[in-house]
Amino acid sequence: MPTALITGATAGIGAAFARRLAADGFRLILLARDAERLARAAEDCGNAEVVVADLATDDGLAKGEEAARHADLVVNNAGFGQKGRFLQVPLEDELAMLRVHCEAVLRLTHAALPGMRERGRGGVINVASVAAFFSRGTYGASKAWVVGFSQGVAADVPGVHVMALCPGFVRTEFHDRAEMNVSGIPKPFWLDADRVVADALRDFRKGVTVSVPGVQYKALVGLGKLIPRNLAGRLSSRTGRRYD
Ligand SMILES: NC(=O)c1ccc[n+]([C@@H]2O[C@H](COP(=O)([O-])OP(=O)(O)OC[C@H]3O[C@@H](n4cnc5c(N)ncnc54)[C@H](OP(=O)(O)O)[C@@H]3O)[C@@H](O)[C@H]2O)c1
Incomplete structure (x- = not known):
């Protein structure tokens, strides 16, 4: 029976991965x-x-690495948002975000891949965001790193599949936890976590490297690639002020 490690498995997208992978016959480490x-x-x-484990701590990262060594599928999903613009966010929160979004993804992927290659099977799904393509603050920058990192590892390490998953707005605890006001987000832009996971796993099986669930977000990301990055950043920053 294959084993899947899911970080951030108690809520939202991680919990949806847990439900789906349990139904698919995986033994789970949550x-x-x-x-x-x-x-x-x-x-x-x-x-x-x-x-x-708290993936913003040395001890939590070590526990995550140990679990990753035994997994056939690692879903690096744990993450959180931050309300406010750059100088409004305490530095320690920004640093914690880099640890959870980047260092944990790097270290758990690094711990998991050798065993996967030896066993001749396995893969890693790194949960990034559509925000990766419209950089705003540390959140967008950290998710852009997740996409670039996943693409780099996918090219560097044959025999295992590494994919970045880039959802748009998903109904989870994420925005409440960050105390963001997202009441103005139009209904068509909200995604369902179970649907995001179904789309992600379908893309993963197809060997996609960067998965963007939902036609509306595929179109948005496609459009984002056509406009200069500076302009995309400014537009994203202006939009982001609405969540303050
Ligand atoms: N919701 C969206 O609109 C959206 C859009 C794009 C991307 N994403 C990404 O999707 C991922 C999951 O988010 P979500 O929307 O499902 O959020 P969520 O409902 O708030 O769930 C977050 C999960 O991460 C865990 N977690 C948070 N900080 C952690 C830490 N320091 N160490 C270990 N676990 C931690 C939480 O559990 P504990 O509190 O018990 O640790 C929880 O299980 C994140 O990476 C997020 O950036 C979300």
């Missing part, structure tokens, strides 16, 4: 900080293994 929620999620998925 990682997050909240032990009680992890225990409940593990029970819902048929007694998955849990790892209580």
Whole structure:
């Protein structure tokens, strides 16, 4: 039975990955900080293994690496948003974001790939965002790194598949946790987490390297590539002020 490690598995997109991969017959290792929620999620998925870890800490990163060594599929999904513009966000929160969004993705991928190559199977899905293509603040920059990193590793390491998943707005706890006001986001721009995961796994099986679920977001990302990056950044910054 193949094993999947999912970080940030207690809510939103990570919980949707857990439900779907359990149904697909994976043995699960679920990682997050909240032990009680992890225990409940593990029970819902048929007694998955849990790892209580904060990926913004050295200890949590080491626990994540250890779990990744035994996984056939790693879903680097844990992440969070930040309200406000650059100088309004405490520096320590920005640094924590880089650890969770970039260092954890790098270290868990690095820990997982040798075993996957040895076993001749496996893969990594790194959850980035459409924000990767419209850089705004540390969040967009960190997700742009996830996309570039995944593309680089996919080219460098044959025999395993590495994919960046770039969703747009998904109904999860993400925006509430960051206290963002997203009431102005038009309905057609909201995605369902289960649907995002179904699209992601279909793209993953097809060997896609950068997956953008939803036709509306495929069009937006396509458009974003046609306009100068500076302009895309300015437009994104102006749009972002609405969530303050
Ligand atoms: N929702 C969106 O609109 C959207 C759009 C594009 C991309 N994304 C990306 O999708 C991923 C999942 O987000 P989501 O929307 O599903 O958010 P969510 O509902 O808030 O879930 C976040 C998950 O990450 C875990 N987590 C947060 N910080 C962590 C840390 N330091 N260490 C370990 N686990 C941590 C949380 O559990 P604990 O609190 O228990 O640790 C939770 O399980 C993120 O990478 C996010 O950037 C989301």
